[in-house]
Amino acid sequence: MDMSKYLDLFLSEAREHLQGVEQELTRLGGLPPEGAAESLNNLFRHFHSLKGMSASMGFAGIATLSHAVEDLFDTVRRAPAEA
DSSP: OOOGGGHHHHHHHHHHHHHHHHHHHHHHHTSOGGGOHHHHHHHHHHHHHHHHHHHHHTOHHHHHHHHHHHHHHHHHHHOTTTO
């Protein structure tokens, strides 16, 4: 299937997710560890979305990277004191 017709939509949505990542990372930097849960969940969701979108478009490298970062945030949000 030719996915090129979806490229503009992918780029637009990817930009939105990356802007959300930037906002959450900035926010997270100013929070005490006990207040970080919401930002960690939001970061996980942004990378989860990026992973799925990238895989759908056939961008394996971006999907693999997004999956690794998603796993990292999942680990941190499950055991923030150990990360």
